[in-house]
């Protein structure tokens with residue numbers, strides 16, 4: 145094991161990895177853990193240091209131009225996806241980052257297979273791509289509300305097949321393995337909030353005028369399907385967490401702690417990729433030398 149793997153091994157965030165091939169019980173995964181920071185200021189400073197490191201690593205990722213990094217965020221409503229993305233990527237060169245949000249599919253998107261719309265948004269080599277929701281919605285919200293399948297116009301009998309959901313999960317595993325082989329590292333974060341914490345956050349959105357815009361009655365209705373969502377998440381995460389493209393169940397009742405954990409997992413992965421600035425060959429070095437001479441004259 146090289147030193148890069150060691151960086152990965154020592155990260156605290158590793159505790160929250162979903163073990164490949166194992167059953168997952170979300171009720172046993174914490175939504176709240178001891179804080180990684182002493183006070184607000186300390187949290188901000190730690191995050192700023194980690195973001196600065198991300199920024200350095202992103203620069204090498206960009207320069208070496210061989211790999212890309214894809215971060216996938218999934219969660220129940222009000223779990224803090226948007227805030228996590230904003231804070232964890234703040235300070236990273238916007239030219240090297242692409243954020244895509246996936247909502248209810250359009251008519252054009254429904255006319256394609258379920259991996260099409262996200263494929264169009266995959267990060268180019270050298271970039272970091274962020275998916276705010278993703279093709280996982282197809283085994284989460286669609287599994288909880290299978291009536292959405294009608295609009296997908298799948299072949300006769302496909303939806304009725306006993307292994308329909310297993311087939312979708314297999315498509316996702318295969319897709320991610322393909323991307324990995326071709327240079328895309330994928331990290332997946334499920335922001336795990338408790339049922340009670342979600343209730344508090346919804347109430348907060350109702351009670352504070354500057355947060356009213358975030359409140360959506362539909363989210364409260366969706367909350368009624370909590371147990372179904374947990375079951376769908378358990379099946380999806382257990383079936384698709386792999387060595388190469390792992391899932392993290394991030395305790396998210398404390399937003400600042402969650403952001404530190406995500407940032408740590410991302411940096412540990414970037415460190416583990418053994419990135420380096422490209423080495424110049426002799427010819428190129430000679431060119432640089434000649435250019436220096438011209439500039440000096």
Ligand code: ATP
Pocket residue numbers: 221226246247248249276277281282285286292360
């Ligand atoms: P925010 O509320 O913070 O703006 P959001 O991601 O919740 O972010 P919304 O517009 O509120 O955005 O919700 C998007 C909705 O689209 C979610 O309820 C999600 O489950 C749903 N959705 C996403 N992908 C699909 C899909 N493939 N099929 C059906 N519904 C989907």
Ligand code: MG
Pocket residue numbers: 221360363
């Ligand atoms: Mg929403």
